[in-house]
Amino acid sequence: MTAAATAPPQFGNAAVPVPYRIVSRVAETADTVTVELAPVAQALPVFEPGRFAMITAYGIGDVPISLSGWHGNRPVHTIRAVGAVTRALCQAAPGAVIGMRGPFGTTWDVSSAAGHDVIVVAGGIGLAPLRPVIRRVLAEPTAFGRVSVLVGAREPAEMLYRDELRRWAARAQVEVIVDRAADGWTGPVGLVTALVAGADVDPAAAVAFVCGPEVMMRSAARALIDRGVPAAAVRVSLERDMRCGVGWCGHCQLGPLLICRDGPVVNHPVAAPLWDVREL
Numbered sequence: 522m523t524a525a526a527t528a529p530p531q532f533g534n535a536a537v538p539v540p541y542r543i544v545s546r547v548a549e550t551a552d553t554v555t556v557e558l559a560p561v562a563q564a565l566p567v568f569e570p571g572r573f574a575m576i577t578a579y580g581i582g583d584v585p586i587s588l589s590g591w592h593g594n595r596p597v598h599t600i601r602a603v604g605a606v607t608r609a610l611c612q613a614a615p616g617a618v619i620g621m622r623g624p625f626g627t628t629w630d631v632s633s634a635a636g637h638d639v640i641v642v643a644g645g646i647g648l649a650p651l652r653p654v655i656r657r658v659l660a661e662p663t664a665f666g667r668v669s670v671l672v673g674a675r676e677p678a679e680m681l682y683r684d685e686l687r688r689w690a691a692r693a694q695v696e697v698i699v700d701r702a703a704d705g706w707t708g709p710v711g712l713v714t715a716l717v718a719g720a721d722v723d724p725a726a727a728v729a730f731v732c733g734p735e736v737m738m739r740s741a742a743r744a745l746i747d748r749g750v751p752a753a754a755v756r757v758s759l760e761r762d763m764r765c766g767v768g769w770c771g772h773c774q775l776g777p778l779l780i781c782r783d784g785p786v787v788n789h790p791v792a793a794p795l796w797d798v799r800e801l
Contacts (some may be wrong), residue, residue, distance in 0.1 A: 529734050535767045538577040538620025539565055540557035544595065546615050549681050553601040553646065557592050558621070565621060568596050570653035571758065571786040573627035575766050576600075577620030578609035585625075585763040587650035587782070596621075599649035601680065627786045629730055629756060633661045636707050638666035638722035640750065642741045643711050644673045644733025648681045650758055659692050660748035666727075669720040673713025673737070676701045692719045713737065717744040724749030732758040740797055742789050755789035 540561040547555045568588040570573065576598065576758045577583040584606045590597035602611040613619060632656055639658050643651045658665045670689060676682045676699050689695050698709045709715070714737070720727075731738050731743045738757045746752050759782040761773035774785035774796045778784060 526752045535622055535625075535765070538579075538583070538622050539563055540573070541621050543613055543617050543619065545592075546613070549599060552603075552611070552680050553599060553679075553681065555589065555599045556595060557595050557597050558611075558613045560580065560768070564594075565623060566598075567594075567625040569628040570657065571621050572620045572624040572626045572632060572682070573650075573763075573766075573785065574582070574598065574623035575625065575763075576610060577622075578606050579618070579620060581609050582606045583764075585620070585766070587785070588624075588760070589607050589649040589652050590656065593654070599646070601646045610733075612635050622766055625763075625781055627784055629654050629786055634658070634728040635661075635664045637660075637754075638727040639743065640717075640720050640722055640727050640729040641668075641670045642681070642713060642717065642729065642731045642745070643671070644737040644741075645675065645679065646681070647731075647737075647758070647791055648672055650680065651727070651730055654683075654730050655693075659689060662692070667723050668723050671703070671716040671720065672693045672697045673716075673733070676677075677706050677708075683762030710742060712740070714744045716738045717741065717748055719776060720748070725751070727754065729755045731755060735760070735796065738792075741794070746789070749801050750753050752789045752793075756786055757789060757792050759787060759792060759795070760785060 539790040541558040543556050544559045545557040545749040573585045575583045576586045586598045589599040600610050602608040642653050659669050702710045727750050727752050731741050742755050745755050759780050763772050763773045763781040766781050774781040
């Protein structure tokens with residue numbers, strides 16, 4: 522990834538949330554929703570795939586949420602309810618006003634993958650930050666080579682974007698796997714890393730985008746590299762306790778990096794030694 526393509530953007534006051542209104546809400550699973558947001562007045566700069574917003578539930582707090590798409594010029598975010606703030610955001614109905622700061626962080630640098638085969642490996646909610654990548658490469662079939670999308674979920678009911686997965690399968694190799702089967706499930710059961718061996722790409726000429734739980738990303742990156750994907754062509758999205766978004770507070774420091782500023786997207790050679798750093 523080039524520094525110019527992935528450097529954090531310049532913006533004004535990073536500490537003040539900009540009001541956005543929820544204009545649509547789609548329940549993806551029992552605990553995950555996708556919301557489309559429109560600015561109440563002022564709009565934030567355009568979010569590129571990979572970057573994130575600090576989204577505020579007024580009176581409760583804020584959390585980092587990566588972009589999961591665009592509807593026209595409106596940002597779309599997929600949120601899983603795992604704490605007080607995300608529960609409040611997931612329960613908010615269309616018409617509710619929330620706050621956003623950003624965009625923050627580095628991008629997936631999708632343009633630099635032009636001319637290459639593309640492998641996307643997603644685990645659980647990690648599919649959300651990768652959805653703009655998939656949409657981009659499928660929208661420009663002449664710019665990219667073969668595309669393989671490998672998706673894992675804990676169980677079938679937790680699979681995100683099911684209708685979209687079926688549409689993607691008409692234009693790319695799409696493979697899904699679950700940790701635990703359920704009644705009626707006829708697909709494979711196991712870890713998403715098991716799908717890497719069957720990716721229909723030229724590994725030496727491929728660029729990989731990986732997002733999910735850290736243990737999954739470590740295993741997937743190793744499987745991709747063992748398959749022949751160059752380590753520098755494997756991109757992962759790191760996650761830490763990001764609060765300010767611009768490297769002021771230091772909560773997200775990992776080794777020499779401040780993940781909100783220097784990440785979340787980094788190449789595997791950057792991530793690999795950091796995964797072995799013990800946190801305080």
